[in-house]
Amino acid sequence: MDIRQLEYFLAIVDHGGFNRAALALYVSQPALSQTVQSLERDLGTALFHRIGKRAVLTEAGTALIEPARAAVRGLQTARASVDAVHELRTGRLDIAAMPSPAVEPLTSMIRSFGDRHPGVRVCVRAAFTPRDVIGMVRTGAGELGLLTTPGPLPAKDVVAHPVGVQGLVLLTPLDGPFPAGRAVAAEELAGQRLIIVQRGTAGRSYVDELRERGVEFTVAAETEHRASVLPMVLAGVGLAVVTDSWRGTAERAGALVLDLEPNPVLRIGLIRREGPLSPAARAFLDSALARKEPED
Template sequence: MEIRHLHYFMAVCEELHFTKAAEKLGISQPTLSQQIRILENELGMPLFDRIGKKIVVTEAGSLLFSYATEMLNTLQNVKDAIKDLQELQGGQISVGIMPSDLDYRITQLVIDFHEKFPKVKLKILASIDIMRQVLENEVDIGIGTNVEADDRLVMIPLCREEYVLVVSKEHALAKQTAITIAELKELPMVMYPEGFLGREVVEDAVKTHGFQLHTILETSSVTSIMNLVRENIGVTVQPYPLIQQMNDPNLCSIRILNGAPSRSLSIIYRIDRYVSQATTAFIEQLKEYFTG
């Protein structure tokens, strides 16, 4: 069995169409079909059921797909490890992070890391689905929020952050230092849309007190949220360190009593993924940045 056969097999599994898989691989369809037949002959079992123009992965094919995924991941890890030895402090790191944290939280961290490791290329991607990105190898590591334990992941806790009420300096509550969570019930809110983690964390907290947020405007952009709050259109509930980092004199933060929403931040990466020297250094800097 040759590695190229596994690559051909995986492409057909992903496309479930020989012609499309062949185009993706840059080979002809007859050549791809021939190589799959060679692999099937070697294993002694069909890997695909061909039903007219459609194909379906057989039980043997599903088994091979599982092992082939591990084998190709291991091979990529070997290549990455050897490349890491060759380049030492070189290479590339891709990181998934929540959009709001990307916009306001980690700029200085990226600057500091670049000064220490100028040969390392950082690729920072905003995402609201970081766990999926990590599991599907779209990013090397992620900074996840309220991540549940998963056998496929290494999880390194960073910190726990409390949410606060954020109002314009012109708002009637601007001079208050604290508010009970029950008092949020009637306040007109500017929030992320439903389904966004930053919204769900707050909704889950107020739900335990028997109410839902009174949301008058929704936007997926934290910058838009803050602009609307600054103009006193409504108020919002956001992590306190995020508001601290903004350091905006036109915004006031008010502590929430009796069960403030909170989030836990963690570094996550696949347990079977090779962690380069550069990635290890970035993880250490993340830990220092968020916990220091």
């Protein structure tokens, strides 16, 4: 077994099949298949069920994912540590981030880091809930993770670093039901049409709690595509509760952004696995912590 075999195996897992993995790796599919078959011979078991053009993980394949990621990540860290002797000039950093903090503060974090280390490529991996972020960091799919949570930052299986706080805001069209310049009380959302996102997010928790308190509203649309929320608001589909990170983008696009009252505080955290970090991850973490916002 060698690292190349594990990298090819993980590429098939991450890209959902042999064809896409071969394209992502810039290798031929026969070469990819031969490498995986060699890995299966070394392990003495099949890692995928070949069903037509699909590749479905076997139980053994599923068990291999986490140790394979740890092995590949360990080698990448070792290589990067050697490269760091000659300065942090190249490399790659994978960050798992929820959509809202990926707007801010991640944009500003990447800009500050890029000013110091322009040769390092930052790859942002999509994660929709805090649990998703933690899982991706724990398994090595991302070396760092960025999440928001209304409760304490996670302390199990990962190390969390607080980097700021955010509130929630209400997005409406300019001709929406509420005037600019004042906060909207939760009870005033009764009877409104709301655009909601998937469970496990702060905005969804807020509107679910409204209903539990007896504030009745109509769900105009439910979407897992967070990027579609603002266009739907601007089109008059409904109103939306989102994190304050969307304020600048929404106002530039022509939406009205209103504070909510009361407004929960969301903690923003950068998380990592216990143990050594690659030089790129360490430099990014140091840069992010140096610019973090004070908590209320």
